[in-house]
Amino acid sequence: MKAFKFELYTPYRRFFSGEIEAITLTLPDGDITIYADHSFLTAPVQTGILKIKTKNGEWKNAFIADGILEVKAHGTIIMADAAEWPEEIDQERAEKAFAAAQEVMETGTFKFETSSAESACRRAKFRLKVKELN
Numbered sequence: 280m281k282a283f284k285f286e287l288y289t290p291y292r293r294f295f296s297g298e299i300e301a302i303t304l305t306l307p308d309g310d311i312t313i314y315a316d317h318s319f320l321t322a323p324v325q326t327g328i329l330k331i332k333t334k335n336g337e338w339k340n341a342f343i344a345d346g347i348l349e350v351k352a353h354g355t356i357i358m359a360d361a362a363e364w365p366e367e368i369d370q371e372r373a374e375k376a377f378a379a380a381q382e383v384m385e386t387g388t389f390k391f392e393t394s395s396a397e398s399a400c401r402r403a404k405f406r407l408k409v410k411e412l413n
Contacts, residue, residue: 284298301314327343339364
């Protein structure tokens with residue numbers, strides 16, 4: 280399978296840079312897989328699981344938070360709010376964040392409280408899923 284250049288940046292670091300065969304991630308209207316020579320695309324990325332197929336055919340999973348995807352002739356770039364490998368995820372912290380967010384969603388009275396809690400709950404849920412996949 281043909282490889283292409285992929286880079287993923289967060290505000291704090293370059294999370295990944297290298298040649299890969301494919302990536303799968305979630306956009307607002309569903310999951311998408313990008314291969315070499317994919318048509319040009321710019322789209323928002325939703326919090327979820329990022330799957331990276333390395334040049335040796337191995338799939339690696341990572342957590343990714345909201346961002347933007349850009350597919351161009353020279354390569355594919357994602358700029359995300361956060362990205363973490365499974366070994367970087369603190370399971371206890373994610374479980375506490377999930378529980379706290381659920382509590383706010385149940386007891387919150389203002390829209391800004393509950394929508395913020397929904398986002399926190401989604402991030403924690405996907406962190407735990409990525410951890411579980413490994």
